[in-house]
Amino acid sequence: MAQQSIGFIGAGNMATSLAGGMVAKGIRPARIWMSDPSRDRLEEVSQLHRVHVSTENRDVAGRVDVLVLAVKPQMMQAVCEDLRDLIADRQPLVISIAAGVTVANLRSWLGETPIVRCMPNTPSLVQAGATGLYAAEGVSDEQKAMAKEILGSVGLTFWFAEEKELDAVTAVSGSGPAYFFLLMESLIEAAKAQGLDPATARQMVLQTAWGAAQLAIASEAGPDVLRQQVTSPGGTTAAALNVFEEAGFREQVQAAVAAARERSEELAG
Numbered sequence: 001m002a003q004q005s006i007g008f009i010g011a012g013n014m015a016t017s018l019a020g021g022m023v024a025k026g027i028r029p030a031r032i033w034m035s036d037p038s039r040d041r042l043e044e045v046s047q048l049h050r051v052h053v054s055t056e057n058r059d060v061a062g063r064v065d066v067l068v069l070a071v072k073p074q075m076m077q078a079v080c081e082d083l084r085d086l087i088a089d090r091q092p093l094v095i096s097i098a099a100g101v102t103v104a105n106l107r108s109w110l111g112e113t114p115i116v117r118c119m120p121n122t123p124s125l126v127q128a129g130a131t132g133l134y135a136a137e138g139v140s141d142e143q144k145a146m147a148k149e150i151l152g153s154v155g156l157t158f159w160f161a162e163e164k165e166l167d168a169v170t171a172v173s174g175s176g177p178a179y180f181f182l183l184m185e186s187l188i189e190a191a192k193a194q195g196l197d198p199a200t201a202r203q204m205v206l207q208t209a210w211g212a213a214q215l216a217i218a219s220e221a222g223p224d225v226l227r228q229q230v231t232s233p234g235g236t237t238a239a240a241l242n243v244f245e246e247a248g249f250r251e252q253v254q255a256a257v258a259a260a261r262e263r264s265e266e267l268a269g
């Protein structure tokens, strides 16, 4: 990414993890700027990652080559409109990570500038994220590489040719951590119901989830084969899986993801 400077508008959880990931990957903190109205938040971030901080968004937007918009979706319009004149002058690469905010929204608030829209997920906080990216017209290959480097510092990145594909991405990997957390919660409850003490139940369930994900990532075999390998004919796993299948588990997952996708489309307007 040569020597470009990168600014974050909003220094919340996602922005801080991205900045931390970039510093961990060797990008000099002196090239990173962050703005946020919360002085406490900025103090924390500058202590942690040694990046430049400011309470003024315009101070950051007026000096960087790449601007990452990392405020909540409902703040985005006001934040963008306040930066419009600076963007017109400087034409930075704008990267938005806000859920449901479209390129058309961003263009109408910011004016013409290269835009990459992303959908990261919260495992980015531990450098295990999965991010979908979409580059609007007018983004150069070099700018795409910059976006990939920034989001790639906290996990895997996947480009999509159509913006509307980000609705499916939101429903799968954006919201997806919550589906796995629900399964973990349910399994912890079930473990306690079977008499395991709460602390042991929690640790065993989380280690099992982590181990299953690690095994699936490391294996050539797909999750279907790995599932069969755990399942002895007539054994305990088969007894449990029968209950899931009979309750329509797969159909429920299909319906849940379809509902998330529909909601993502509605939010994008």
Ligand SMILES: NC(=O)C1=CN([C@@H]2O[C@H](COP(=O)(O)OP(=O)(O)OC[C@H]3O[C@@H](n4cnc5c(N)ncnc54)[C@H](O)[C@@H]3O)[C@@H](O)[C@H]2O)C=CC1
Pocket: 009, 010, 011, 012, 013, 014, 015, 035, 036, 037, 038, 041, 057, 070, 071, 072, 073, 075, 079, 097, 098, 099, 119, 120, 121, 122, 174
């Ligand atoms: N949490 C998630 O699962 C995902 C979140 N996102 C997106 O990431 C974005 C950020 O989310 P989080 O980091 O979780 O939120 P957060 O609440 O941790 O961070 C938002 C930050 O923006 C700051 N802020 C508020 N008003 C501001 C203003 N006018 N100017 C500058 N900063 C301002 C807040 O003080 C806060 O530090 C959101 O747009 C969200 O849609 C995207 C994918 C997944």
Ligand SMILES: O=C(O)[C@@H]1CCC=N1
Pocket: 099, 170, 174, 175
């Ligand atoms: O629940 C939401 O709407 C956002 C999008 C992906 C994760 N959180």
